[in-house]
Amino acid sequence: MTTWHVVLLASILCFGLKTLGYLVPARLLERPTPARMVDLLTVALLAALISLQTFANGQELTLDARVPAVVVAAVMFALRVPFIVVVVSAALVAAGIRALT
Template sequence: MTTWHVILVASILVAALKVLGHLVPSGPLEGPRPGRILELLTVSLLAALVAVQTLADGTALVVDARLPAVGVAIVLYRLRVPFLVVVVAAAAIAALLRRLAGWA
């Protein structure tokens, strides 16, 4: 099976899953508890993605310039700084640490 076959099969499965999502009755999902679970699921998946992208390199844990950059972004976000400023500041911190401290 080539890479294109895998991409084609995955695309078909994603399209089928999307169609199945439209066929699910909305009644059971409209309650307060399922709505809260779905909100928390989105946040937890995003947090896991950020943690993996920040601390992982393949199968190894890595502490490099990304970790302080994410820390700066968290602090600035909690201070309600505009998102674009948060992103630029975090990128600048990572770049400075990589340049000055020699972190990869």
Template sequence: MNTWIAIAATVLGCYAVKLAGLLVPAGVLERSMVRRLAALLPVALLAALTAQQTFADGHALVLDARAAGLGAAALALVLRAPFLVVVGAAVLVTAGVRAIAG
């Protein structure tokens, strides 16, 4: 039963957040600071998620094959490679380092 209470609370919370976004006055959304924040916030959140998934393992910081894959992806981005090449480079380097490390 506790699972269904958690699901219902999550549904209500998501609905409340959506409703709050719809109720924000248009004048607030037109401010330059709000526009800048809306443009930069997704990039910051994605960077934080990438760093957390790459360098964390439970409660410890680690430096393993994932970091090498991220480095390969960063290099491919600097070289202006297409998105699929960036992802492929990250996958291949990560798999290669894991295979070598054993």
């Protein structure tokens, strides 16, 4: 195995995984139970991504500048502040805390 072999093998496998999902027939997902699962799947995946993006540092859980940033973001979303303003504010909060500590 050279580095090129590893790079190409892993790239092709990862692309294959993406393609696989598109080969599942669409009508399987139209009945009520699968449709509900698919809807809740979005919620679960987003919640999992938020959780990891906030607390995970590699395979460790940490409490750092991201936590207050996400709390500020949650408050701003609750107050119906526009999306992009919230995202920029969250970045500024985290960057600010990191600059000061």
